[in-house]
Amino acid sequence: MPWYAVHTRSRHESKACDGLTLKSIHAFLPKIETWSRRKDRRKRIQLPMFPGYxxxxxxxxxxxxxxxxxxxxxxxxILGTARGNIPIPVPDEKIEAIRRLVDSKVEIQHYRYPKAGERARILDGPFRDIEGMVVKADPRKDLFVITIEILQRAVAIEMQGFQVERV
Incomplete structure (x- = not known):
């Protein structure tokens, strides 16, 4: 069976995962271990690898x-097409790579989304590997507007967070 990415409410990933499991739906919530600072001490805690998903x-x-x-x-x-009516599967090899990464216990750092005014590289889609300037960034909606120059003209395209990285 194919895997699909599910967007959850902020900080409700575990609650959603537990609810899905109770419904006998196979859910996978990859977590990473990190240090948390308390007033008087540091503590190891587990956080979702992909907050909100x-x-x-x-x-x-x-x-x-x-x-x-x-x-x-x-x-x-459930993440899917722009209209949201057709879920898009996540390739099995990506899920397997995430599982291997979690199982390896390697120290993982969260990567900050690009801000407006920063350069970014497009990672997915027809403009893959093209760099541009972030004009508008709304990480809460997971939406970025990036201008790229094509034939000496700037065009703005909307991208989702998983499709861009800071340069």
């Missing part, structure tokens, strides 16, 4: 299962 395994055509996922407390949406 988890992964579920489901049949694409199963509308009832999709509805069960969307009705789970903490779940916002």
């Amino acid at each position: 988890l992964f579920v395994e489901m049949m694409r055509a199963d509308n009832q299962e999709r509805l069960d996922i969307l009705k789970t407390p903490g779940v916002v949406k």
Whole structure:
């Protein structure tokens, strides 16, 4: 069965994952271990590798299962096409790579999204590997507007956070 990315409410990843598991839906919430500073000490804590997201395994055509996922407390949406009506599967090799990374216990740092005015590289889609300038950034909505120059003209395109990286 294919895997799909699920957007959750902020800081509700574990609650959503537990709710999906109770519904017998195979959910995967990759977590990383990091240090947290308290007033008097440092403590190791586990945080979601991808804040606001988890992964579920489901049949694409199963509308009832999709509805069960969307009705789970903490779940916002299943990532998909721009209209949101067709979920887009996450390749198995990417899920496997994430599992290996989590299992390896390697120290992982969260990467900051680019801000307006910073240069960014597009990682996915028809403009892959092209660099441009971030004009507008809204990480809460996971939306970035990047201008790229094509034939001495600037064009602005909207990208999602997973499609861009700071240069």
